[in-house]
Amino acid sequence: MTTFTNIPKQIEEAIEKWQGTTSRRDFLKNSGMFVVSFSAAAMSTASLLGPAASAQNSPPTPVAGPYPDPDFRKLDSWIVIHEDSTATFYVGKTDGGQGTGTGFRQLMADELDIAFDKTNLIMGATDITVDQGGSGGSDAIETDGWPARRVAAEARRVLLEMASARLGVPVDQLAVSDGVITVKANPSMKVTYGELIGGKRFNVTLTGNNINATTGVAKLKPVGDLKIVGQSPQRYDIPAKVDGSLKWAVDAKAPGMVHARNVRPSVAGAQLISIDESSVRGIPGFIKVVSKGNYVAVVCEREEQAIRAARQLKVNWQKPATPSFPTSENLFDYMRNAKPTSVVQSRTQTPDVMGDPDAALASAAKVIEAEYDFPFQGHTALGPAHAMADPSNGQMTIWSNDMKAYGLRTGVAEFLGMPRDSVRVIWQEGPQLYGRTAADDAGFEAAYLAKEIGRPVRVQWMRHEETAWDAKGPAFTFKLRGGLDAQGNVVALEYLARTADYNHIGYNEPDTVLIAQLMGRRPKEPAPGGASPPSEMYVIPNRRRTTEVVGMPLVWESPLRVANLRDPNGPQITFAGESFIDEMAVAAKVDPLEFRLRLLTASTVDDEDFLRARSIAVVKAAAAAYGWDTRPSPKPVGTGKILSGRGIAYCYRSQTVVAEIAEVEVNRETGHIWVKRLVCAHDCGLIVNPEAVRRTIEGNLLHGLSRTLYEEVQFDTEKVTSVDWITHPTLRHSDTPAQVDVVLVNGDPNPNRPDLPPYGAGEAAIKPTAAAVANAIYDATGVRLRRVPFRDKRVLAALKVARV
Amino acid sequence: MSNISLKVNGRSYTVDIDPATPLLYILRNDLGLQGPRFGCGLGQCGACTVIIKGAAVRSCITPTSTVKGSEITTLEGLAQQDGRLHPVQQAWIDEQVPQCGFCQNGQIMTAKALLDRNPDPTDAEIREGMDRTLCRCMTYYRIQAAIRRAAKLIATGPVSGKEVGA
Numbered sequence: 001m002t003t004f005t006n007i008p009k010q011i012e013e014a015i016e017k018w019q020g021t022t023s024r025r026d027f028l029k030n031s032g033m034f035v036v037s038f039s040a041a042a043m044s045t046a047s048l049l050g051p052a053a054s055a056q057n058s059p060p061t062p063v064a065g066p067y068p069d070p071d072f073r074k075l076d077s078w079i080v081i082h083e084d085s086t087a088t089f090y091v092g093k094t095d096g097g098q099g100t101g102t103g104f105r106q107l108m109a110d111e112l113d114i115a116f117d118k119t120n121l122i123m124g125a126t127d128i129t130v131d132q133g134g135s136g137g138s139d140a141i142e143t144d145g146w147p148a149r150r151v152a153a154e155a156r157r158v159l160l161e162m163a164s165a166r167l168g169v170p171v172d173q174l175a176v177s178d179g180v181i182t183v184k185a186n187p188s189m190k191v192t193y194g195e196l197i198g199g200k201r202f203n204v205t206l207t208g209n210n211i212n213a214t215t216g217v218a219k220l221k222p223v224g225d226l227k228i229v230g231q232s233p234q235r236y237d238i239p240a241k242v243d244g245s246l247k248w249a250v251d252a253k254a255p256g257m258v259h260a261r262n263v264r265p266s267v268a269g270a271q272l273i274s275i276d277e278s279s280v281r282g283i284p285g286f287i288k289v290v291s292k293g294n295y296v297a298v299v300c301e302r303e304e305q306a307i308r309a310a311r312q313l314k315v316n317w318q319k320p321a322t323p324s325f326p327t328s329e330n331l332f333d334y335m336r337n338a339k340p341t342s343v344v345q346s347r348t349q350t351p352d353v354m355g356d357p358d359a360a361l362a363s364a365a366k367v368i369e370a371e372y373d374f375p376f377q378g379h380t381a382l383g384p385a386h387a388m389a390d391p392s393n394g395q396m397t398i399w400s401n402d403m404k405a406y407g408l409r410t411g412v413a414e415f416l417g418m419p420r421d422s423v424r425v426i427w428q429e430g431p432q433l434y435g436r437t438a439a440d441d442a443g444f445e446a447a448y449l450a451k452e453i454g455r456p457v458r459v460q461w462m463r464h465e466e467t468a469w470d471a472k473g474p475a476f477t478f479k480l481r482g483g484l485d486a487q488g489n490v491v492a493l494e495y496l497a498r499t500a501d502y503n504h505i506g507y508n509e510p511d512t513v514l515i516a517q518l519m520g521r522r523p524k525e526p527a528p529g530g531a532s533p534p535s536e537m538y539v540i541p542n543r544r545r546t547t548e549v550v551g552m553p554l555v556w557e558s559p560l561r562v563a564n565l566r567d568p569n570g571p572q573i574t575f576a577g578e579s580f581i582d583e584m585a586v587a588a589k590v591d592p593l594e595f596r597l598r599l600l601t602a603s604t605v606d607d608e609d610f611l612r613a614r615s616i617a618v619v620k621a622a623a624a625a626y627g628w629d630t631r632p633s634p635k636p637v638g639t640g641k642i643l644s645g646r647g648i649a650y651c652y653r654s655q656t657v658v659a660e661i662a663e664v665e666v667n668r669e670t671g672h673i674w675v676k677r678l679v680c681a682h683d684c685g686l687i688v689n690p691e692a693v694r695r696t697i698e699g700n701l702l703h704g705l706s707r708t709l710y711e712e713v714q715f716d717t718e719k720v721t722s723v724d725w726i727t728h729p730t731l732r733h734s735d736t737p738a739q740v741d742v743v744l745v746n747g748d749p750n751p752n753r754p755d756l757p758p759y760g761a762g763e764a765a766i767k768p769t770a771a772a773v774a775n776a777i778y779d780a781t782g783v784r785l786r787r788v789p790f791r792d793k794r795v796l797a798a799l800k801v802a803r804v
Numbered sequence: 805m806s807n808i809s810l811k812v813n814g815r816s817y818t819v820d821i822d823p824a825t826p827l828l829y830i831l832r833n834d835l836g837l838q839g840p841r842f843g844c845g846l847g848q849c850g851a852c853t854v855i856i857k858g859a860a861v862r863s864c865i866t867p868t869s870t871v872k873g874s875e876i877t878t879l880e881g882l883a884q885q886d887g888r889l890h891p892v893q894q895a896w897i898d899e900q901v902p903q904c905g906f907c908q909n910g911q912i913m914t915a916k917a918l919l920d921r922n923p924d925p926t927d928a929e930i931r932e933g934m935d936r937t938l939c940r941c942m943t944y945y946r947i948q949a950a951i952r953r954a955a956k957l958i959a960t961g962p963v964s965g966k967e968v969g970a
Binding site: 096097098234235237239242244245284303304380381383384429430431460462463691692695696698699703705724725731732734737738740 | 805822825826829832833837838839841842843844845846848849851878879880882883889893896897900901902903904905906907908909912927930931932934935936937938939940941942943944945946947948
């Protein structure tokens with residue numbers, strides 16, 4: 001029997017011994033409103049731990065539904081202690097492979113006073129884990145870790161009270177270590193967590209107006225008392241990922257399951273005229289062509305049959321009368337010249353003005369101006385979007401890797417017109433969860449098709465479909481103007497950002513996903529868009545910051561639909577902002593690192609999290625780790641084939657501060673860029689698992705490098721033309737830097753607290769990479785690249801124009 | 805449809821399929837071997853890699869009829885008989901390589917085949933040998949470190965597998 005689980009193999013094996021009859025869901029229900037008489041014996045470890053998995057571990061039929069939400073105000077919804085004094089935690093997050101789950105286990109184990117190895121964690125199954133929204137915004141540890149810690153602390157408090165009653169000793173005379181409570185004065189008097197509550201419910205009600213505020217009455221431990229936080233236990237998810245035993249969302253199977261493939265419009269905005277079903281009826285295993293509006297899919301018994309049928313199906317499409325978008329080559333001209341439409345203008349942020357930028361620019365000794373372009377970039381997940389949905393028992397169970405499993409559940413229920421409690425999503429691991437990929441689209445599609453066919457349906461997109469039609473990070477064009485006084489001080493900075501078509505951004509609403517839009521179901525008007533200004537703490541007395549949104553001619557059913565891609569507009573705005581700071585440093589003939597430090601240290605005013613002080617510390621840490629040589633850029637251009645240089649960029653994201661230094665080699669004969677070394681200094685406050693953070697940062701750096709050097713969605717006026725790994729290249733092994741140094745900057749400048757709280761580390765380090773590389777290329781060659789990506793051909797052309 | 809005999813991870817199977825069906829779908833859907841995964845169907849990314857006759861092969865573009873009778877190894881078959889992980893797998897854990905991990909089947913299988921034919925590769929040989937195996941979490945830096953570590957494990961025998969590489 002195929003099993004489905006996102007928990008480690010060894011725990012799965014333990015579970016298999018116990019196939020209890022009381023499901024985790026029933027356990028929760030019973031611990032809530034229903035008063036059910038349970039004997040301790042009946043609530044064995046088996047019936048708690050076992051069924052926790054059975055929801056994920058077996059074909060979907062045994063748990064018949066409905067699937068009401070676990071109550072976040074019940075301690076039992078978060079923590080189960082087993083008779084062997086191990087604990088299972090249930091959290092409403094998902095893990096994209098950054099070690100989020102391991103981090104939660106560390107945070108919760110520390111507060112509960114139990115060894116890390118004696119804990120287990122279930123994430124993202126909507127019927128057995130509380131709704132913390134899944135992943136997004138790098139906020140898992142930063143935001144959702146707090147209620148998780150508090151409930152664990154509350155569990156510890158309750159266990160101490162139980163021990164006090166059992167041992168007849170006041171709580172303040174008890175000590176806890178690794179799930180064993182002892183009497184301080186007489187350590188032979190002790191009781192374990194398992195003996196106190198193993199297999200039984202806490203029956204403790206928590207408080208809090210919303211899930212983030214969930215709390216008991218216990219106080220959290222001071223940071224100095226945390227023992228597991230700050231250590232680097234290995235990620236529990238990795239062994240099953242390297243021995244082939246992990247069951248991913250892509251592996252989901254159910255009895256009677258069939259396979260579907262989508263058939264997309266021939267060009268964007270095309271209308272379906274007719275389908276010739278006879279073109280596929282002879283294919284073995286063919287079941288049905290499903291279509292509604294412009295949505296078309298084929299369903300077959302076997303996967304390869306569905307792939308063949310999707311290729312072979314004859315569909316008559318009518319192209320739209322007018323072009324759907326400019327070509328990717330003309331995109332930035334289009335964006336500069338297009339007036340934001342009335343709809344778009346209402347979304348334009350109010351210019352953020354400080355001082356008198358016009359007067360300051362008019363009187364500046366030197367004014368410089370530059371424009372920067374950043375293309376649409378796709379998620380282009382390595383595994384195309386997929387999901388499996390089972391309509392058994394009039395319910396709908398969806399196996400999905402959508403980072404927002406909870407939103408998917410609600411959205412699908414609305415889309416299908418089903419009661420919310422009839423739908424559940426079982427999140428399982430999947431490829432690359434760096435924002436709103438097409439995973440949600442596939443989840444909706446599988447559920448729709450399952451309802452139509454009446455059998456479990458697995459759908460997966462093809463490569464060309466994923467690369468062309470997945471959600472895109474928004475394109476940007478920028479115009480910056482800066483004024484310097486006679487001493488080279490920055491007196492004014494004007495920033496204008498224009499982003500393209502930010503209006504599809506969606507979080508599983510039943511009208512923002514592709515299938516809904518193809519069926520003609522769409523929002524009344526585009527979502528409000530906008531863009532951020534660069535995030536830096538530079539002291540510049542006169543500023544104007546404006547952001548605008550321009551739309552594409554084709555608003556809906558578009559492959560250029562924009563959604564969050566890792567740090568949604570950070571790489572774009574930081575590319576412009578930090579390239580321009582470099583350009584001003586060049587104009588001032590000042591070393592670019594020294595120039596930034598001057599701008600940072602011109603004030604001592606700080607925010608409550610000491611962002612300025614921490615920015616200065618991070619920039620200095622990067623310089624020290626790299627061994628920065630102070631001199632203005634560019635350096636004298638060498639005579640050899642390879643030109644080398646270094647560049648720096650700095651920014652923050654939320655409260656996480658990052659400075660990166662790139663060392664590049666530019667091949668003047670081919671235009672090829674090799675980033676030989678990357679240094680990243682990174683301050684994300686309290687670090688839960690340093691080694692996991694390091695690797696997350698490394699991934700960010702190289703993901704940033706891929707987006708800097710290669711990634712660009714290309715399109716003609718009717719369709720996306722970059723559709724595979726040849727036409728849409730990505731970073732490869734041969735591009736890997738020879739050396740990557742990550743410096744985790746620690747230490748809280750605030751003397752009034754023991755340590756910084758944790759801030760997100762999932763995205764900040766992708767933000768400054770493009771700018772650091774561009775600045776390094778300038779240092780090496782004296783050529784300023786203002787349009788991402790820096791593929792060989794474009795670099796070579798720029799070098800030739802500059803006669804380098 | 806026709807009967808085709810396959811030898812996978814030391815076991816024999818007979819499947820009744822369209823012989824042109826890419827091996828990937830047979831492994832995943834008929835034999836329950838889901839280590840190899842669909843990434844592109846074009847032989848461009850490597851997520852579907854299996855080892856046949858010592859070579860890393862892209863199963864998404866390999867017609868099943870062309871490998872009948874050949875010994876096929878998937879990720880599930882890499883560990884030794886006693887359950888001990890292959891040194892490449894152990895090195896992957898020691899280095900804590902994966903982020904999402906979806907591509908790592910291809911990375912591990914390609915690295916295994918690389919080390920089988922070149923037990924002591926230079927950095928340049930690792931880059932070249934792995935270059936067509938893509939990772940969208942961009943864990944290349946750690947993968948390359950893990951390959952160097954695996955080469956040492958193979959040469960010197962297993963060392964402590966618990967420490968995390970810095």
